[in-house]
Amino acid sequence: MRDVIVVGTGPAGSTAARILGEHGFDVLALEAKRHPRRKVCGGALSVPVVEGLGIESDDLVEVRKSIFVSPSGFSLELESDSVLAYNLPREQTDSWLARLAVEAGAELREGEFVRAVIEGEGRARVIIRRGEYEARAVVGADGFGSRVAASLGLRPRGWFRGNAFCPVAYVPLGGDLRDAAAHEFHMGLAGAGYAWVFRHSDHLNVGIGALVENYGSLPTEELRRFLEEGRSGLLARAARTGGGEILGSYIPYNGILGRLYSERTLLVGDAGGFVNALTGEGVRGAIKSAELASDVLREVLEEGEPSEEGLAEYQRRCEGEEDLGVNIAVGREMRDLLFSDLRFLDDLLRFAAEDDDMGRLLLDLIYTRRGYSELVREMFRVLPKRKILRALRVAPGPAIRLVGGISDPHFDPSRGRFRA
Numbered sequence: 001m002r003d004v005i006v007v008g009t010g011p012a013g014s015t016a017a018r019i020l021g022e023h024g025f026d027v028l029a030l031e032a033k034r035h036p037r038r039k040v041c042g043g044a045l046s047v048p049v050v051e052g053l054g055i056e057s058d059d060l061v062e063v064r065k066s067i068f069v070s071p072s073g074f075s076l077e078l079e080s081d082s083v084l085a086y087n088l089p090r091e092q093t094d095s096w097l098a099r100l101a102v103e104a105g106a107e108l109r110e111g112e113f114v115r116a117v118i119e120g121e122g123r124a125r126v127i128i129r130r131g132e133y134e135a136r137a138v139v140g141a142d143g144f145g146s147r148v149a150a151s152l153g154l155r156p157r158g159w160f161r162g163n164a165f166c167p168v169a170y171v172p173l174g175g176d177l178r179d180a181a182a183h184e185f186h187m188g189l190a191g192a193g194y195a196w197v198f199r200h201s202d203h204l205n206v207g208i209g210a211l212v213e214n215y216g217s218l219p220t221e222e223l224r225r226f227l228e229e230g231r232s233g234l235l236a237r238a239a240r241t242g243g244g245e246i247l248g249s250y251i252p253y254n255g256i257l258g259r260l261y262s263e264r265t266l267l268v269g270d271a272g273g274f275v276n277a278l279t280g281e282g283v284r285g286a287i288k289s290a291e292l293a294s295d296v297l298r299e300v301l302e303e304g305e306p307s308e309e310g311l312a313e314y315q316r317r318c319e320g321e322e323d324l325g326v327n328i329a330v331g332r333e334m335r336d337l338l339f340s341d342l343r344f345l346d347d348l349l350r351f352a353a354e355d356d357d358m359g360r361l362l363l364d365l366i367y368t369r370r371g372y373s374e375l376v377r378e379m380f381r382v383l384p385k386r387k388i389l390r391a392l393r394v395a396p397g398p399a400i401r402l403v404g405g406i407s408d409p410h411f412d413p414s415r416g417r418f419r420a
Ligand SMILES: Cc1cc2nc3c(=O)[nH]c(=O)nc-3n(C[C@H](O)[C@H](O)[C@H](O)COP(=O)(O)OP(=O)(O)OC[C@H]3O[C@@H](n4cnc5c(N)ncnc54)[C@H](O)[C@@H]3O)c2cc1C
Pocket: 007, 008, 009, 010, 011, 012, 013, 030, 031, 032, 033, 037, 039, 040, 041, 042, 043, 044, 045, 046, 112, 113, 114, 115, 141, 142, 143, 144, 146, 147, 166, 167, 168, 207, 248, 249, 250, 251, 268, 269, 270, 271, 274, 275, 280, 281, 282, 283, 284, 286
């Protein structure tokens, strides 16, 4: 009987295993694959993730310059004195985090695929292909297709609808692009989506992030078209040394699950829906949710046995945390607002080219350098009135409520943020 079994060792699972291991709990981490394992991702990491976890690698690419290409083809280049983000292939990041977990005392068993979690009779049973393990508590960190969430009935009906599917090409690089922007965003593809080109040390990571239902043709076809169209400066300048392998994966865009806990289990990372749907950033939410889950589990396990009542505290903390629940909720609304009318998005990018404050706010938003509720209020102070009126005319219902701060029972206009 273990104290905690962590299912999955992406950023969320490894973080939970590390923290609980550091606090002296008997932790077993089960991973279906073997590190270093492939994870389809853009590989962009926010500054607090890299610096907070001391990630080091010769392949870390500093991002100081970003290019935003508007739906009509207008190009906006924004530069910053400080590092905006880093690029690093996920196999390196995730191996680093898994190693930290093992160093903290967690036992890692790879090649162990978890089929289900069953709770009852004072324990949680973690069912694997041949046999099972037992624990006082479980952390479900098994990503988008979480077996843990499904087996405990924590995924609402129809949850798979409204998520994003992203095809990604790994284009090998020849040529030296070190002076070029490390991030390029092409806004307004496939409906409310965008394409990205991220410069890594030896390849370009090129992908499209869009809602599954918005693709007009197969996502891989849309990506191939983008690769061939010649819109991207980075792609044009790169001396390609190959066609590039194309892989695809889902991102949860539906926001945090209404229920992240059961009697003995907490969901973290993609399994719980902790992704910013405006930017697609999920590593930061994975780590932050795992930190909160570890805090709650530690408190509960030190006092006695877990219960639904005790673990419900995790949901409250996630939803109330500015850097997690609030940003994710506001991020979804911002996505609806910014992508609901491509002419408005175009206008906004052109305005950011003329107005330094707006340019800075855009960087703050894309790289989550400040809390979203504060940023949104500031954006609407900076924007000229006629642009706000246009935004209100084109915005879908929820986004109007966000802007006006009215009629949403979860939105507190006096504080400009969502209620916990
Ligand atoms: C195309 C794409 C691009 C993205 N780009 C970015 C980006 O640039 N920056 C960013 O911050 N985020 C990005 N994201 C989001 C980010 O990848 C995820 O939010 C993040 O990986 C979530 O971490 P996690 O630990 O919750 O899950 P994962 O990283 O998915 O890890 C889950 C782990 O669980 C294991 N597992 C799964 N099922 C089982 C099972 N049944 N039993 C045992 N183990 C299991 C898996 O093998 C895996 O190791 C992107 C996502 C996609 C799809």
